[in-house]
Amino acid sequence: MSAQIGKLCSSCGKLSVEYVEFKCPGCLQETIVRDMSCREKHTRYKCSKCGTEGP
Numbered sequence: 933m934s935a936q937i938g939k940l941c942s943s944c945g946k947l948s949v950e951y952v953e954f955k956c957p958g959c960l961q962e963t964i965v966r967d968m969s970c971r972e973k974h975t976r977y978k979c980s981k982c983g984t985e986g987p
């Protein structure tokens with residue numbers, strides 16, 4: 933029931949099972965999630981807390 937099947941990509945919003953997570957470089961609080969395709973394409977992400985955007 934509570935099995936972790938993936939996370940929502942912060943760039944494209946899709947559910948992904950292969951992803952990387954890192955803390956937002958702006959606020960160091962929000963966790964940014966990026967799936968592999970967005971990582972390869974360097975799709976921009978945006979922090980939902982402080983609005984920091986980055987590649």
Ligand SMILES: [Zn+2]
Pocket residue numbers: 941942943944945946966967969970
């Ligand atoms: Zn994505």
Ligand SMILES: [Zn+2]
Pocket residue numbers: 956957958959960961962979980981982983984
């Ligand atoms: Zn932030």
